[in-house]
Amino acid sequence: MSEYETFMEEKNKIDSYFDKGYQVISIFENLSGTFVDFVTGEEAIEREVVQIQLLTAEARKYIATKLLFVS
Amino acid sequence: MADLQINLAGIKSPNPFWLASAPPTNSGYQVQRAFEAGWGGAVWKTLGDPIINTTARFAAASFNGKKVAGFNNIELITDRPLEVNLKEIYETKKRFPNHAIIASLMVEPKQEKWHEIVKRVEDIGVDGLELNFGCPHGMAERGMGAASGQVPELVEKQTYWVKEVAKTPVIVKLTPNITDITVTAEAAVCGGADAVSMINTINSLMGVDLDSWNTVPHVAGKGAHGGYCGPAVKPIALNMVGECARNPLIDIPISGIGGISNWKDAAEFILMGATGVQVCTAAMHHGFSIVEDMIDGLNNYLDEKGIASVMDLVGKSVPKYSNWGDLDLNYKVVARINNDVCINCNKCHISCEDTSHQCIDMLKDATGKSYLKVREEDCVGCNLCSIVCPVDGAIDMVEIKQTLPSMTWNERQSRIASFMT
Numbered sequence: 362m363s364e365y366e367t368f369m370e371e372k373n374k375i376d377s378y379f380d381k382g383y384q385v386i387s388i389f390e391n392l393s394g395t396f397v398d399f400v401t402g403e404e405a406i407e408r409e410v411v412q413i414q415l416l417t418a419e420a421r422k423y424i425a426t427k428l429l430f431v432s
Numbered sequence: 433m434a435d436l437q438i439n440l441a442g443i444k445s446p447n448p449f450w451l452a453s454a455p456p457t458n459s460g461y462q463v464q465r466a467f468e469a470g471w472g473g474a475v476w477k478t479l480g481d482p483i484i485n486t487t488a489r490f491a492a493a494s495f496n497g498k499k500v501a502g503f504n505n506i507e508l509i510t511d512r513p514l515e516v517n518l519k520e521i522y523e524t525k526k527r528f529p530n531h532a533i534i535a536s537l538m539v540e541p542k543q544e545k546w547h548e549i550v551k552r553v554e555d556i557g558v559d560g561l562e563l564n565f566g567c568p569h570g571m572a573e574r575g576m577g578a579a580s581g582q583v584p585e586l587v588e589k590q591t592y593w594v595k596e597v598a599k600t601p602v603i604v605k606l607t608p609n610i611t612d613i614t615v616t617a618e619a620a621v622c623g624g625a626d627a628v629s630m631i632n633t634i635n636s637l638m639g640v641d642l643d644s645w646n647t648v649p650h651v652a653g654k655g656a657h658g659g660y661c662g663p664a665v666k667p668i669a670l671n672m673v674g675e676c677a678r679n680p681l682i683d684i685p686i687s688g689i690g691g692i693s694n695w696k697d698a699a700e701f702i703l704m705g706a707t708g709v710q711v712c713t714a715a716m717h718h719g720f721s722i723v724e725d726m727i728d729g730l731n732n733y734l735d736e737k738g739i740a741s742v743m744d745l746v747g748k749s750v751p752k753y754s755n756w757g758d759l760d761l762n763y764k765v766v767a768r769i770n771n772d773v774c775i776n777c778n779k780c781h782i783s784c785e786d787t788s789h790q791c792i793d794m795l796k797d798a799t800g801k802s803y804l805k806v807r808e809e810d811c812v813g814c815n816l817c818s819i820v821c822p823v824d825g826a827i828d829m830v831e832i833k834q835t836l837p838s839m840t841w842n843e844r845q846s847r848i849a850s851f852m853t
């Protein structure tokens with residue numbers, strides 16, 4: 362898969378979680394990339410946490426741009 | 433006709449083009465001929481204690497048939513007596529009262545030595561002084577030049593000693609042979625300098641002869657490191673000028689030096705914060721008459737831009753010179769090949785395929801004719817293909833309309849910091 366296709370996949374994931382009302386609760390970065398934890402649900406009991414790993418530099422930019430300006 | 437006069441820390445000259453302290457300013461004969469040719473000022477070949485030079489002093493780098501892409505020397509300061517130089521400075525100033533004559537000085541880092549030379553030189557009548565803290569060879573081994581210019585405390589102290597007695601503006605000439613030139617520039621400011629000039633030459637060894645295994649140049653089979661200058665050093669010098677110009681603690685004028693060969697180079701230094709420029713290698717390569725084109729070119733440029741005085745150009749690019757962390761990561765350019773102009777040499781394809789991001793495709797049109805096309809989504813906009821392309825206009829780097837707001841690395845890091853676990 363080309364770098365661009367990998368990015369588009371990662372971007373679609375990010376967009377779809379935001380579209381479904383998930384929020385970012387944690388981000389951490391290590392040598393393997395950027396790990397973003399999304400959470401949904403108001404009540405603690407319903408909370409579902411999903412983690413995505415971002416491998417592309419474009420996605421590392423995109424997630425931060427979303428956090429800065431969109432959400 | 434734009435006004436080309438400059439005023440650098442009180443030193444006035446009819447145009448911003450000065451000859452740097454070096455062989456072109458070795459004598460009154462030369463400086464007077466330079467002024468006749470149109471140079472606005474001259475920094476006299478450095479005066480100081482008696483020295484002896486070697487023969488075989490210069491060497492140059494040719495690149496792809498272009499002579500003197502870089503220039504190397506192991507020459508020291510003037511080897512003529514102080515009295516002779518002072519007499520010729522006096523005569524030259526008398527003939528050219530409106531041109532700037534700056535005396536370059538270098539003595540041991542001792543207060544009484546600086547006091548003595550400053551008084552003797554100013555008694556003769558100069559427009560300013562330039563302290564040579566930059567010569568990288570020979571003098572440095574004796575504790576002068578770059579040796580004292582690399583130690584911020586010594587830069588400050590010696591500048592201070594000069595300022596104790598100097599009546600004319602004091603320019604401190606800095607060595608580039610240091611990790612961060614703003615440190616020594618700040619030291620000069622603290623010592624009371626009226627201006628800084630940069631750069632002197634960069635430590636270098638021009639080459640090694642593959643037959644004799646001698647250094648180039650060599651003196652009876654031995655070599656010593658020299659100082660590098662000429663077109664090859666321009667980007668290094670321009671960065672150093674820019675770094676000083678944008679540093680709020682260095683709030684004194686800058687005289688830009690290093691690889692300036694034509695009016696465009698000069699304009700770039702002025703835009704990046706230099707109030708005027710000094711030239712050595714280009715004059716040594718082509719003679720004094722190059723200043724005519726420099727004056728014409730700068731004049732026309734200012735007229736075209738509607739700028740009345742060259743002083744209004746000073747520092748206009750400085751606010752655009754920033755830190756990497758403040759650059760917009762969402763800005764995007766991509767390469768676009770203009771197939772009408774392209775000669776199908778494939779250089780761009782090879783460079784992108786071998787050393788960049790493999791996004792220039794070799795395709796065939798309906799008639800079987802081959803052509804190249806950039807896959808823009810994979811292009812990272814590195815510029816490499818347009819740099820190696822031999823045909824003007826065959827590759828454009830085009831801006832892609834931004835769909836996302838601008839975001840810098842620093843903004844990103846501070847935003848994600850709150851999410852860091």
Ligand SMILES: Cc1cc2nc3c(=O)[nH]c(=O)nc-3n(C[C@H](O)[C@H](O)[C@H](O)COP(=O)(O)O)c2cc1C
Binds near residue numbers: 455478507711
């Ligand atoms: C042969 C030679 C001798 C030089 N001698 C001196 C000197 O005596 N004092 C000084 O301050 N700089 C000296 N320089 C440095 C120049 O003044 C100037 O800083 C340097 O060459 C960079 O400018 P350029 O690229 O236009 O040559 C010398 C340079 C050359 C090439």
Ligand code: SF4
Binds near residue numbers: 788811813815
């Ligand atoms: S700009 Fe860089 S990545 Fe884009 S096509 Fe040219 S060489 Fe390849």
Ligand code: SF4
Binds near residue numbers: 823
């Ligand atoms: S390097 Fe320039 S001329 Fe050569 S193939 Fe590429 S676009 Fe065409």
